[in-house]
Amino acid sequence: MSIAAMFSNPVITSIVVKALVVGVFVSLCASLLGVSLVLKRYSMIGDGLSHVGFGAIAIATALNLQQEYTLEISVPIVVVAAFCILRLSEHSKIKGDAAIALLSTSAIAVGSLIYEKAGTGSSGDMCSSLFGNTSILNITNKDLLLSLALSVVVLVLFGAFYNRIFSITFDENFGQATGIRVGTYKMLIAILTAITIVLGMRMLGTVMISGMIIFPALTSMRVCKSFRAVILCSAVVSVICFVFGFFTASLLGLRTGPTVITVDLMAFLLFSVAGRLTGKG
Amino acid sequence: MALITVNQASFAYDGRCVAQGLDFQVDTGDYLCIVGENGSGKSTLMKGILGIKKPFSGEIIFGGGLQQREIGYLPQQTVIQRDFPASVQEVVLSGCLSDKEFRPFYTSKNKKTAMFTMKKLHIDYLAKHCFRELSEGQKQRVLLARALCATEKLLLLDEPTAGLDPLATVDLYRVIDEINREGITVIMVSHDMSAAVTYAKHILHMHYKPLFYGTKEDYVSSSVGKLFTEGGIA
Numbered sequence: 001m002s003i004a005a006m007f008s009n010p011v012i013t014s015i016v017v018k019a020l021v022v023g024v025f026v027s028l029c030a031s032l033l034g035v036s037l038v039l040k041r042y043s044m045i046g047d048g049l050s051h052v053g054f055g056a057i058a059i060a061t062a063l064n065l066q067q068e069y070t071l072e073i074s075v076p077i078v079v080v081a082a083f084c085i086l087r088l089s090e091h092s093k094i095k096g097d098a099a100i101a102l103l104s105t106s107a108i109a110v111g112s113l114i115y116e117k118a119g120t121g122s123s124g125d126m127c128s129s130l131f132g133n134t135s136i137l138n139i140t141n142k143d144l145l146l147s148l149a150l151s152v153v154v155l156v157l158f159g160a161f162y163n164r165i166f167s168i169t170f171d172e173n174f175g176q177a178t179g180i181r182v183g184t185y186k187m188l189i190a191i192l193t194a195i196t197i198v199l200g201m202r203m204l205g206t207v208m209i210s211g212m213i214i215f216p217a218l219t220s221m222r223v224c225k226s227f228r229a230v231i232l233c234s235a236v237v238s239v240i241c242f243v244f245g246f247f248t249a250s251l252l253g254l255r256t257g258p259t260v261i262t263v264d265l266m267a268f269l270l271f272s273v274a275g276r277l278t279g280k281g
Numbered sequence: 282m283a284l285i286t287v288n289q290a291s292f293a294y295d296g297r298c299v300a301q302g303l304d305f306q307v308d309t310g311d312y313l314c315i316v317g318e319n320g321s322g323k324s325t326l327m328k329g330i331l332g333i334k335k336p337f338s339g340e341i342i343f344g345g346g347l348q349q350r351e352i353g354y355l356p357q358q359t360v361i362q363r364d365f366p367a368s369v370q371e372v373v374l375s376g377c378l379s380d381k382e383f384r385p386f387y388t389s390k391n392k393k394t395a396m397f398t399m400k401k402l403h404i405d406y407l408a409k410h411c412f413r414e415l416s417e418g419q420k421q422r423v424l425l426a427r428a429l430c431a432t433e434k435l436l437l438l439d440e441p442t443a444g445l446d447p448l449a450t451v452d453l454y455r456v457i458d459e460i461n462r463e464g465i466t467v468i469m470v471s472h473d474m475s476a477a478v479t480y481a482k483h484i485l486h487m488h489y490k491p492l493f494y495g496t497k498e499d500y501v502s503s504s505v506g507k508l509f510t511e512g513g514i515a
Contacts, residue, residue: 039365160385167375170365171356177331178431179350179379225411226368 003247016250018139019203023242023256025151026200030209031216031238032158033193035230036169038217045085045190046210048100049197052081054206055107055114056198057129062118071146074198081107082194086187132205132257136250147199154192161185166227208257212238215264222268222275241267282309282345284435284466285330290339292325298337300325302490307483309345309434312458312467314477314497316509317487323470326487327439330468345434350379353432353465355424357439362420363413369423370408373399376430391430398426402456418449425456429465436460438469442476454480474510 006016037046056074063073081103088099115126128134139147158165168175168182176182193213201209220233245260252259283306291301300322307313317323328334329341332349343349353376376398377391399405402422407415412423421441428436438457442450450473458480461467471477477484477497484500486493486509493505500506 039361041361163375163378163385163387166367166371167378170362170367170372170375171359173333173356173359174354174375174427175378176333177350177352177354177356177437178376221364221366224366225414226409227366227371228368230366 002251006250015136015138018141018144019136020243020246022139022144022147022151022199023203023246024239025148025155026196026203027212027216027238027242028235029151029154029158029192029196030200030212031234032155032231033189033196034213034215034217034238035220035227035234036165036189037193038214038221039169042189043210043214044097044100045082045089046193046197046213048085048104049078049082049190049194050201050206050210051104052107053078053197053201053209054129055111057201057206058111058114058118061125061129062114068140070202071143071198074201075150075195078194078198079191082190083187086190128205129202130205130207132203132208132255134253134255136256137203150195150199154195157188157192161188162231165189170227204257204260205255208261211261211264212242215261215268216241219264219268219271222271223278237267237271238264283307284309284311284343284345284347285468286342286344287326287330288340288342290329290336290341292322292329292334293337294325298489300487300489303339305485305491305494307435307466307468309466310461310464312461312480312482313469313485314481314483315468315470315485315487316472316474316477317492321487322489323487324439327437327468327470330437347434351432351434353428353430353436355421355428355436355438355441357443358420358424365413367412368408369399369404369410369412369415370395372412372423373408373426373430376427379431394430395426398429401429402426416449417445418452421445421449421453422456425453429460432465435466435468438467438471440470440472442471442473450476478506478510 007013037043053074056077057070059077060070060073085100085103112126164180164185167180168185172182197209200212204212216234216238217230219237220230224230224233241263242260245263246256248254248263249256249259285307287303287305290303292299303326315323315326325334329336331352331354373395374387374391377387377394396405399408402425404419404422404426407419412420415423441457442453445453454476457467469481478501481497483495484493484497485491486505493500493503501510
């Protein structure tokens with residue numbers, strides 16, 4: 001589809017605009033949370049949660065064949081998983097990375113079995129939920145509103161707790177000593193991440209969404225020297241990469257998720273070189 | 282006036298006692314050095330004072346208007362901080378945060394406090410610099426400034442000179458000494474015996490239980506003190 005064609009027909013235009021708006025909001029949320037996750041060495045939590053998201057979509061697909069309530073079913077499942085991952089990685093005998101690997105593969109295994117048995121199931125469906133749709137996702141008005149509302153919640157909470165998120169990301173021990181409720185804020189970050197993942201995973205695919213969380217943060221860290229600069233730069237890089245990837249995918253008939261992540265990769269390489277050249281990286 | 286009174290306290294992990302018989306007090310203006318080998322219960326005691334670890338028995342009482350959340354803590358640096366993109370100003374300001382009254386953003390008073398402590402430690406010219414690019418000595422000054430933002434009364438320092446070169450070590454001890462002279466109480470956990478007997482007023486020597494607690498002068502002439510100070514390092 002050419003860009004002119006996207007905006008010539010009002011029906012298609014509305015589909016494109018809705019997908020674009022949701023995508024931009026999800027990119028923003030993902031990039032902000034990503035900075036904290038990457039710095040805190042929690043990147044794998046994003047990855048683990050997105051795999052749980054795959055299982056959640058499978059369950060949602062099996063429960064309602066019209067896929068009307070995918071978001072409503074997936075959000076609570078992934079939020080609960082976020083809670084469990086944090087608990088598991090801190091309080092159990094199975095430590096961090098192992099706990100996440102366990103949860104990821106279990107979710108994928110169970111999810112794919114449900115896909116096969118629930119029967120809506122061509123392998124095309126499964127492939128779409130893993131890597132994103134080939135065509136632009138048709139978002140219903142209800143999902144659009146829900147996605148926007150949740151994104152705004154994520155952005156507002158991130159803004160309100162920005163300084164505390166900095167503090168516990170930089171130095172958990174110090175935060176704890178000065179009476180910051182470290183556990184609560186860590187849980188907040190995990191839950192916001194869970195919401196972001198669910199919002200983005202249908203468009204970008206469950207395997208690809210975690211890239212959107214990690215890449216912008218790592219990219220900005222190549223050149224930026226302060227936390228605030230990293231946050232702002234991540235947001236900008238993330239949105240630009242998404243919009244560019246989104247249109248490239250549409251023009252060339254590619255899947256959105258992998259295209260966006262490939263653009264993110266190129267931005268990362270570009271910034272790495274820039275960082276080396278200016279001697280900041 | 283006693284800022285902290287530790288009353289027959291003991292600490293345990295999973296029911297296993299790691300420190301017991303702790304009974305001492307820290308007065309306003311004191312400079313207490315807690316020394317002892319690795320695993321002797323120093324860090325646990327410190328967590329107890331910070332309120333991160335609850336005593337298994339006994340109690341820790343705060344007096345002189347000190348709240349547990351008003352301790353300026355200088356923790357050991359973590360791996361995360363080595364490649365963390367943060368400006369010096371951001372780090373120092375984070376010392377002003379607390380959950381006592383919730384404000385999402387820093388007040389102008391917070392910013393003044395941060396600037397004041399940075400000037401005091403002569404790092405105000407570094408405010409916009411990147412924390413990870415500083416020398417180890419400068420980093421410790423930044424973290425000390427952050428700790429000073431969190432307190433007006435008590436500093437708790439955990440091995441503050443670990444990883445510093447000899448010059449930076451002497452320099453940091455001097456800064457801490459100055460802060461103490463200005464009336465801020467200091468509790469320092471350290472391996473460095475020679476520094477302990479140079480700068481501290483009181484010494485607590487830990488080995489699962491206190492081997493010695495008293496003034497520096499008494500420590501130097503005590504049998505425990507002689508054994509360890511002659512070796513130089515505990």
